[in-house]
Amino acid sequence: MKYVLFTCCAFSLLFAHQPAPGAEYKILAWNDLGMHCYNSSFRDLAVLPPYNTLWAQVIRVGNPPQIVTGGITVTYSFPDNTYSVGKSDFWQYENKLFGVNLAANIGLTGKGLSGRMDLHGDHFVAEGIPLTEYRDSAPTIAYPYQIAQIVVRNSTTNAVLATLQTVAPVSSEMHCDRCHYDGGVENIATGRVETNILTLHDKENDDEYATPLMQQRPVLCAKCHASNALGTSGIAGLPNLSNAIHDAHKDKVPQTMDGCYFCHPGPNTKCLRGVMATRHGMDCIDCHGNMERVAKNTSPWLNEPRCDSAACHGTGYAQSAPLYRMSKGHGGIYCAGCHDSPHAIAPSRESNDSLKFITLQNRTGSLSNCLVCHASLPNRTGPHGVAPRGYPLSPGIYLPLLNKETP
Numbered sequence: 001m002k003y004v005l006f007t008c009c010a011f012s013l014l015f016a017h018q019p020a021p022g023a024e025y026k027i028l029a030w031n032d033l034g035m036h037c038y039n040s041s042f043r044d045l046a047v048l049p050p051y052n053t054l055w056a057q058v059i060r061v062g063n064p065p066q067i068v069t070g071g072i073t074v075t076y077s078f079p080d081n082t083y084s085v086g087k088s089d090f091w092q093y094e095n096k097l098f099g100v101n102l103a104a105n106i107g108l109t110g111k112g113l114s115g116r117m118d119l120h121g122d123h124f125v126a127e128g129i130p131l132t133e134y135r136d137s138a139p140t141i142a143y144p145y146q147i148a149q150i151v152v153r154n155s156t157t158n159a160v161l162a163t164l165q166t167v168a169p170v171s172s173e174m175h176c177d178r179c180h181y182d183g184g185v186e187n188i189a190t191g192r193v194e195t196n197i198l199t200l201h202d203k204e205n206d207d208e209y210a211t212p213l214m215q216q217r218p219v220l221c222a223k224c225h226a227s228n229a230l231g232t233s234g235i236a237g238l239p240n241l242s243n244a245i246h247d248a249h250k251d252k253v254p255q256t257m258d259g260c261y262f263c264h265p266g267p268n269t270k271c272l273r274g275v276m277a278t279r280h281g282m283d284c285i286d287c288h289g290n291m292e293r294v295a296k297n298t299s300p301w302l303n304e305p306r307c308d309s310a311a312c313h314g315t316g317y318a319q320s321a322p323l324y325r326m327s328k329g330h331g332g333i334y335c336a337g338c339h340d341s342p343h344a345i346a347p348s349r350e351s352n353d354s355l356k357f358i359t360l361q362n363r364t365g366s367l368s369n370c371l372v373c374h375a376s377l378p379n380r381t382g383p384h385g386v387a388p389r390g391y392p393l394s395p396g397i398y399l400p401l402l403n404k405e406t407p
């Protein structure tokens with residue numbers, strides 16, 4: 001008996017995470033952040049480089065469903081965004097800013113605008129894609145909700161097992177120009193917003209260091225001000241970049257979402273587009289607090305609002321990691337696989353964000369159709385006690401509505 005059990009387990013261990021012939025596969029894919037912001041020019045200064053990160057999980061439909069990690073290749077591409085040189089001047093300044101020489105259209109981690117996603121335990125990642133907000137078909141019109149195409153193939157046969165489109169949000173809409181224009185703050189007028197900022201920084205901190213920033217261009221702010229986003233430790237004793245920038249501006253912008261949109265993308269992009277904003281009227285300050293509170297974050301980027309905090313959804317929706325983007329729930333599926341990126345919690349205002357939910361379950365909103373992954377309707381509750389529900393997966397395929405509760 002013991003022996004039988006053992007072979008049974010060994011058998012499933014060997015085959016459980018490999019593609020099986022004839023099986024049906026689903027891919028969930030999302031961007032790790034709700035928005036990635038980069039500078040529109042790197043000639044004078046860099047706050048953040050072009051750097052998007054896509055995640056994906058592959059599931060074999062079954063009873064029970066299984067997360068697949070072996071025997072498959074996952075690739076990403078941007079059908080209408082195949083190059084970045086010419087859309088951004090990053091490749092003229094990457095050496096001075098980051099001390100690296102990058103091939104055209106290759107980002108800081110070696111990723112291009114298409115390629116393979118890397119296996120990280122139970123999911124696949126393409127980290128640091130040097131994406132811009134400009135499509136090939138309209139290279140001068142900002143289009144912040146870029147569409148990535150994710151494809152899963154059987155590594156042996158190369159047969160396509162599943163495809164999905166997901167949004168890679170990216171924007172350079174940082175309106176420092178609303179105040180640091182020529183003749184704006186301190187009446188400085190050097191001809192460019194960036195040089196106005198550097199000149200002001202030199203004026204304000206003239207006794208602190210030998211070489212003025214204007215003479216060190218292009219300047220990476222995170223070289224001196226630590227940044228967890230870029231993994232720089234900065235100069236000891238200086239405030240980290242997030243603390244510095246929010247502190248210096250805490251009484252310069254309105255204490256509202258419009259104030260945050262002075263620097264975060266932005267009045268046009270409106271990066272906050274998820275259901276909590278669209279249906280429940282929440283804004284930046286409801287979750288993050290005001291400028292002063294953000295300025296006091298002891299661990300920027302790593303210490304963020306939590307879904308499971310007592311004031312929000314509570315312990316019934318416990319995160320499995322300090323960050324939402326690292327947390328998983330039901331069956332080892334990442335929260336963002338079912339609910340999407342932060343600030344884009346489904347259903348989002350942007351129809352591009354909804355594309356994948358429509359592909360997967362023939363409707364917008366969080367992934368709530370059990371039949372996306374389960375071969376038949378489970379007879380027990382699923383994620384956070386959600387009752388079993390199933391509905392037609394695509395307009396062409398009819399499956400009876402199995403649950404009257406389905407909204």
Ligand code: HEC
Nearest residue numbers: 174175176178179185197200201204205248252253262263
């Ligand atoms: C609402 C107007 C406004 C916006 C928007 C704004 N700034 Fe400022 N900024 C100011 C003012 C006013 C000061 C002067 C602060 C002081 O001296 O107390 C300042 C100061 C600064 C300083 C100098 C701080 C110091 O003490 O050394 C830097 C650097 C700076 N801003 C960068 C930026 C960047 C980068 C952006 C965009 C991401 C930005 N600012 C957006 C108004 C603004």
Ligand code: HEC
Nearest residue numbers: 045205208209219220221223224225238239244245247248
């Ligand atoms: C060569 C090092 C260096 C670089 C590069 C640098 N800074 Fe600074 N920054 C400083 C120093 C030094 C101070 C003064 C800190 C203090 O007084 O505590 C400062 C202060 C500031 C402040 C004021 C902080 C406050 O609390 O009022 C802001 C805002 C700021 N820097 C933003 C930036 C931005 C934005 C960039 C990139 C354009 C940048 N810095 C690049 C060294 C640097």
Ligand code: HEC
Nearest residue numbers: 227229241242249253259260263284288290291297300301
């Ligand atoms: C003057 C420009 C400016 C304004 C106004 C501003 N931010 Fe920021 N914010 C930045 C910059 C620049 C960064 C990136 C810092 C870095 O790379 O570490 C940032 C990063 C952040 C981060 C991530 C890092 C962290 O501290 O956890 C959060 C969260 C954030 N901002 C929230 C807000 C909120 C909420 C508001 C409005 C209440 C706001 N910001 C207003 C410029 C601004």
Ligand code: HEC
Nearest residue numbers: 033034260264272276282283284287304305323324325342
């Ligand atoms: C419903 C709550 C909520 C609202 C509203 C909200 N945020 Fe966030 N924000 C979060 C959470 C949660 C995270 C951390 C995500 C994680 O842990 O992976 C976050 C992270 C961030 C980050 C860090 C980068 C990232 O995507 O993780 C920035 C910057 C930020 N928020 C800015 C803003 C700004 C600006 C607004 C308003 C325009 C805003 N947030 C509105 C909940 C919110």
Ligand code: HEC
Nearest residue numbers: 307313317318319328329330333334335338366367368383
């Ligand atoms: C397998 C998909 C799946 C996973 C994984 C998942 N959820 Fe959910 N979640 C759902 C469904 C379905 C609902 C019901 C709401 C709906 O139908 O839109 C829900 C509801 C919620 C709600 C309540 C929303 C409301 O309307 O009150 C929160 C909060 C939540 N989930 C957070 C999380 C967090 C945090 C994680 C990760 C730890 C997570 N979820 C993982 C599918 C999932």
Ligand code: HEC
Nearest residue numbers: 064065066331369370372373378380381382386387388389
């Ligand atoms: C995104 C894919 C996905 C969706 C959607 C999903 N599940 Fe699951 N479910 C899984 C995975 C993966 C497991 C883990 C199977 C294992 O333990 O090996 C699982 C396990 C389960 C289990 C325990 C194992 C079993 O099959 O009895 C139940 C019960 C369950 N899910 C119910 C639900 C219900 C109800 C829904 C819809 C409200 C749902 N699930 C939606 C992926 C999913």
